[in-house]
Each structure stands twice: as structure tokens, then as C-alpha cells.
Amino acid sequence: MKKNIIANIVGKGWSLISNFVFIPLYIYFLGIQSYSIISFTLIIVGLMAMLDAGMTATLSREFAIKTNSKKDLVKILSTLETCYFFIAIIIIGLIYSFAGVIAKNMLNDTKYSNIELIFYLRIIGIGVAFQMLAQFYMGGLLGLEKQVKANFYQILWSIARNALVIIPIYYFRSLSAFFLWQISCTIIYAVTLRMVLIRNISRDLPFFIKPRIDNKVIKRVWKFAAGMLLISLVASVNTQLDKLTISKVLPIDQLGYYTIAMTLTYILMTLINPVDIAIRPRFTALFSENKLQDVLLLYNKLILFISIVIFSIAAILFFNSKEIILIWMRKESIVDKSYMYVPVLTLGMCALTSNLLPFNICLSLGKTKLNNIVGIFSLFLTIPGYWIFTRKYGALGAAVTWTTVQIIITPIYFYYVNKFYIKDKHGFKTFLQKIIYPGLVAFGLGFIFSRIPFSKSIVLVIFQLAFSAFIILFILLKCFLAKADISGYLGLFKFQKK
Structure with a gap:
């Protein structure tokens, strides 16, 4: 397990370094109000996490149980993944439908028009769905105690998503370039993690596993998943409500300053x-x-x-x-x-x-x-x-x-x-x-x-x-x-x- 912890230290260490290096650059190229919009997207990610419905934690726990065979793991993955596809569709649909309401009521005193904000929110919805899918597959790798591989791919994704995004915003200085680049990297990341997870279950498994829901799996995991659903719901509200209130009550740039402090701590x-x-x-x-x-x-x-x-x-x-x-x-x-x-x-x-x-x-x-x-x-x-x-x-x-x-x-x-x-x-x-x-x-x-x-x-x-x-x-x-x-x-x- 020491090897796994070292791998996690490297992964989280890169995350820490990237925050310190790149957040000042985002503010420099895009401005504090644009960074505040980026901060608000993190609230959306946090709130949408409640729709995970405990699937990621359930997958991780089931993959960590030593008595589960490879055949059991395939059934568990197929069942939970099928459910998660529906969750991803719901996330995209919700954000697309309510983008106008969110832009009008939650983003105060910005330099962007309502139409621009709605566009940003809708493309963010796609990114959130694929980011959550990626976290779902990551949960499977962590359950298998494959932290070295998990952190390797997470670092690559972070470099592409958070570091190389400096290139498009340097030339275009726009949030559109920022969000489109990050979403593209996240989609590739989710697909890659799925391939890696399947190969770690069995090298004989095809990439396309037929979607299905195994009733036996549902009966075994539903209590834990239901409990995790409530935990996710409460945790999402608890972790985002402070920032959500700030964005509603105060000018949007205050969210940016608050996020800087929260990121540091x-x-x-x-x-x-x-x-x-x-x-x-x-x-x-x-x-x-x-x-x-x-x-x-x-x-x-x-x-x-x-x-x-x-x-x-x-x-x-x-x-x-x-x-x-x-x-x-x-x-x-x-x-x-x-x-x-x-x-x-x-x-x-x-x-x-x-x-x-x-x-x-x-x-x-x-x-x-x-x-x-x-x-x-x-x-x-x-x-x-x-x-x-x-x-x-x-x-x-x-x-x-x-x-x-x-x-x-x-x-x-x-x-x-x-x-x-x-x-x-x-x-x-x-x-x-x-x-x-x-x-x-x-x-x-x-x-x-x-x-x-x-x-x-x-x-x-x-x-x-x-x-x-x-x-x-x-x-x-x-x-x-x-x-x-x-x-x-x-x-x-x-x-x-x-």
C-alpha cells in the first residue's frame, strides 16, 4: 500500500502545484471576473455530484471486496455503468434547460451578456457529465488498488486540461476557448479511464460491454448506494452552499476572492x-x-x-x-x-x-x-x-x-x-x-x-x-x-x- 500512497502523493502534489501555478495565470489572461465564472462552474460540478447517486463509492467498495470474482466485477461494472449513463444524460439535460435561470439569478455584476453566460453554462454541462463519468471509472481503479495507474492518467489529464489550456487563452483571451479546451480533454480522459479499467478487470474483455442491469447486483448494493445517495446530496449542498450564497448575495468577483482563499486552505x-x-x-x-x-x-x-x-x-x-x-x-x-x-x-x-x-x-x-x-x-x-x-x-x-x-x-x-x-x-x-x-x-x-x-x-x-x-x-x-x-x-x- 505504500506504493499506492506514494502515487497518490505525486498525483495530489501535482494538483496542488497546478493550482498555485495556473490560477494566477488564468486571472492574468482572463481577469478576476472571468476567474469568478470559472469558480462558479466548480459549484455546478459540486452540486451535480449529488446525482452520482452513490454509484462511484459503490463501485469502489465492490471492487475492493476480495471475495468478488472477475465475473462478478464485470456484472457490477455493467450494471452500475448503465445506470450512470442515464445520470450523465440527466446532468446535460438539467444544465441545458436551466442555464438561462442560473445565468439570470446567480451571476451578478459580470462583464458578460446573458447569452454568453448561457452558452458557457451549456457547454459546461457536457464537461460535468464526462468528468463525473471519469470519476466513476476512477472509483473502480481505486477499489482495485491501482492508484499508480489512476494517478498517472489523472496527472496527464490535469496537465492537458489545466496547464496546456494556457495556450488557447493566451492567444484568444476568452472563456469560450478555456471551457472548450477543458471539455475536450475531459471527454478523452473519461474514455481512456474506461479502457484502463476494463483491461485491469480482464484483458479478454472487449471495450464495448453490452449495457445491462443485473437484478442480483442491484439487490446486493442498493442499500449502500441509497445511503451514499443521501450522503452525496447532503455533502453537495454542504460543500457548495457557501459559494452559492456568495454568488447570489454578493457581486461575482467576491466569489473569486473567496475561492482563492478556499483553494489555499x-x-x-x-x-x-x-x-x-x-x-x-x-x-x-x-x-x-x-x-x-x-x-x-x-x-x-x-x-x-x-x-x-x-x-x-x-x-x-x-x-x-x-x-x-x-x-x-x-x-x-x-x-x-x-x-x-x-x-x-x-x-x-x-x-x-x-x-x-x-x-x-x-x-x-x-x-x-x-x-x-x-x-x-x-x-x-x-x-x-x-x-x-x-x-x-x-x-x-x-x-x-x-x-x-x-x-x-x-x-x-x-x-x-x-x-x-x-x-x-x-x-x-x-x-x-x-x-x-x-x-x-x-x-x-x-x-x-x-x-x-x-x-x-x-x-x-x-x-x-x-x-x-x-x-x-x-x-x-x-x-x-x-x-x-x-x-x-x-x-x-x-x-x-x-
Whole structure:
């Protein structure tokens, strides 16, 4: 599994680098309002994810179960893929039909005409459908623990889609060129992933598998898929409602500034995603083989590992947001309108990353009830919260609402997963020792380092920030890991080698 995690690190590392390199170029060539339109398309992608109906998670889980034969995998893929084709058609139809309503009511104060916005939204609908198909096939590869291949193709797609798009927008300086290029790359990506997935099931399978729905497959997976449908629905609303409210209540350029801050704090999620992606099929496999002690051992080690890594970086983001965005964007006007969101969103992202392992435990067991209860509970806070506080305090009100909800649900979520699913008798103590205490130490150190004056040289500022993060990481390792454990963490997954 270490090989898979390394592959995921490379894949997510490229994603992180591409954001830092190319977003400033998009803004430079197209302007902040155009980038805000691009940001709004991410909201559409997030909202349409609810129509996934749990198919991707179901495919990944079924492909990770060791007792399924190749014949079973073909039936599962054929059945779920047939359903997904209908989903893709629905996505294109919905966005095409409601493009006019969305353009009129959600995109405020743009330099584009209503006709142009409708055109952009309709071509985006095609891209969203194929992007979701690609994620569906990616779920199959991840379930088979083929992270190396999955990340290889994802990096190629990202290079073509996010990096090479600089060529058409350099010459044409238009959103049409931007979206048409990205959609073309996504269609090719989806077709390629399907070919790779089929070949990894069996080299004898033809590319064109006859669409069919196997009732036995539906009967076996429908409960998990239904639970995941509700999770997807709630998660889509929860993750996009802040940005949706901003686009509705405030001028569209405010969404661009907010997205810049959110993208920066998403570094924390990117750091943990490689482990998150690799661990879910591993948990599923261990549960299917009834290796509960291995699950508990891996779970407890990873909680501390995630906390140490996340809080080391979060402390730097929290206290140095202005300097970091200035290094990134190189424009004071952008810094002044976006840096204030970063400390607030950083705290929320710390809470969110702390929930990843408990979330994966639930899905690996096929349990979706807790995820849905927590998600629905959070909606009762976010729906009125975003509307009230965004209207009163602007985008900062949306950031505070999102972070507050994440902080409230984290200990609740952690407690129930520890008590009922992994039977950890020391759940509260574990939460304090492996999440709260490392966080307090990291932020205390981050405050101390932030008091050191910065040089006027950008290179020296980058070095100072990186050095501060390294020292915080080193101190956390020394404080919370015994010497024997540090070397053990380097071989964290050796005991699970196949």
C-alpha cells in the first residue's frame, strides 16, 4: 500500500502545484471576473455530484471486496455503468434547460451578456457529465488498488486540461476557448479511464460491454448506494452552499476572492488525500476478512499521523495568510480582498480533515446512517447561517459559518465512530491526545514564528515559512511520538503488505 500512497502523493502534489501555478495565470489572461465564472462552474460540478447517486463509492467498495470474482466485477461494472449513463444524460439535460435561470439569478455584476453566460453554462454541462463519468471509472481503479495507474492518467489529464489550456487563452483571451479546451480533454480522459479499467478487470474483455442491469447486483448494493445517495446530496449542498450564497448575495468577483482563499486552505486536504484514497479500499479489505485488530491499529496510528502533518502546515497558513497570498498572486489588490478568509477557513479545514478517517471507517463497513445524520444536522445550521451571515458580513460571514459547523460536528462524529464501529475504549482520550493537543502545540508555535519579522526578499520569505513549518513538524514528532515509533511510522503499512 505504500506504493499506492506514494502515487497518490505525486498525483495530489501535482494538483496542488497546478493550482498555485495556473490560477494566477488564468486571472492574468482572463481577469478576476472571468476567474469568478470559472469558480462558479466548480459549484455546478459540486452540486451535480449529488446525482452520482452513490454509484462511484459503490463501485469502489465492490471492487475492493476480495471475495468478488472477475465475473462478478464485470456484472457490477455493467450494471452500475448503465445506470450512470442515464445520470450523465440527466446532468446535460438539467444544465441545458436551466442555464438561462442560473445565468439570470446567480451571476451578478459580470462583464458578460446573458447569452454568453448561457452558452458557457451549456457547454459546461457536457464537461460535468464526462468528468463525473471519469470519476466513476476512477472509483473502480481505486477499489482495485491501482492508484499508480489512476494517478498517472489523472496527472496527464490535469496537465492537458489545466496547464496546456494556457495556450488557447493566451492567444484568444476568452472563456469560450478555456471551457472548450477543458471539455475536450475531459471527454478523452473519461474514455481512456474506461479502457484502463476494463483491461485491469480482464484483458479478454472487449471495450464495448453490452449495457445491462443485473437484478442480483442491484439487490446486493442498493442499500449502500441509497445511503451514499443521501450522503452525496447532503455533502453537495454542504460543500457548495457557501459559494452559492456568495454568488447570489454578493457581486461575482467576491466569489473569486473567496475561492482563492478556499483553494489555499485546501492544501491541507490535498496533503491527506493520498492517504485517504489509499486507505478506504484497505479498510474495506480488512473488514471483509474480519481483521478488526489490524483496522484498529492502522486507524489509531493514522489519526496521529494526519494531525501532526495537518497542524504543522495549518499553523503557518493561519498566521501568515497575507504573506502567502502575496507570494502566490503577486498583486496587492487581490491580497487585500482575500487574505482575511484564510485563517477562518484553515480552522474549518483542520476539522474536516480530522473527520476523514472516521468517514472512511463508516463507508468501509457499508454504514451510511451516521454520515447522513451528521450531514442533515449540519444543514439545519448552514442553510440559515449562510444566508443571514453572508448578507450581514459578506463572504467572511460564510467562512465563519462553514468553519463553525465543521468544528461542532467533528467531536460528535469522532465519538460515535470510536464507540460503535471500532470499539475504541479510549475514544475521548484519543481525541485529546491525537488531535487537540497536537493542534494546540502547533498553533502556539505558529504564533511564535509569526512574530519574527519577514525579509523583503520573496525567496527568504518562502524559506522562512518552509523552515517554520519544518520546525513545527519536528517538534510535534518529538513531543507526540516515542523514538521507537518514529521509525515505525516510516514503515507504517508494512504489516499489510500483500
